[in-house]
Amino acid sequence: MSKFEASNTDLTKNQNLVMGALSQANGPLSAYTILDELREHGFRAPLQVYRALDKLVELGLVHRLESLNAFVACQHSSCGGDKRENVLFAICETCGKVQELVDERLLDTVKNLAENEDFSLSKSVIELRGKCGSCQPS
Amino acid sequence: MSKFEASNTDLTKNQNLVMGALSQANGPLSAYTILDELREHGFRAPLQVYRALDKLVELGLVHRLESLNAFVACQHSSCGGDKRENVLFAICETCGKVQELVDERLLDTVKNLAENEDFSLSKSVIELRGKCGSCQPS
DNA sequence: GCAATGATGTAATATAATAACATCACATTT
């Protein structure tokens, strides 16, 4: 059972519609793209999307990609909040696909660095840009 | 001699004005804030700012902070291009100050991770959010 | 019923970035 299905029942109608759009997509979507896709379901204004997204991000079901101004469904089962201290994203600049990664070593390195710099870390934004395996010349 | 002064002469009038605004600021500035600050110098439209910023970023004199939609003057002397493979930013959510960091170990970890995932890395966006030393309760 | 709360609807506005096209400054060539 996917995370989406699991929390399905707890979500409101609009949250469910937005979550559905993101789950079906094979990549990140902008808020306005989501709005367009949901017009047939009665959506009329950006705020309907942004309000749902806010909640979904808070729940850890969706992540915001800062370098794209876009949103993507969580690909894990362990993202409990919006802190995003423990995930990073590899964004393919060719096909647009996004892979959500967890890497303990990277996480440790970041924590360590922050500590050394006397920086009290609340959240890490790590977004790698490049080419995914499928898009590289073989 | 700062990097700004060093390349001063190579920059155009508008590039110099934008670079000056960013150098004087003690934190990141949005493009529209820069525009407002430069109105007294004849700036009228966003494009005048964005064109200058594009060039400055390309030269490595300025970095774009993706999670803030803002720009900050480079704090190093070694940022030769806009790839930003080798820098990261610690952004204080309290005072807004930004520290540009270089960390070989983090860089290596990222490169390593990308390799393991068969991801051909072109650029890393790493922006830490939290509290800087001055803003932490002592 | 009635108040409190959370979700939703709607319009307007704010903020960030780009497109399209005209003009200017200056160097090179003829």
Next chain:
DNA sequence: AAATGTGATGTTATTATATTACATCATTGC
């Protein structure tokens, strides 16, 4: 000097992203 090419600049309009303000609706508890 005149013609040409190139890069920088100016200007207007438009697109893209996100938030503010306020009205309405639904559910729950009293």
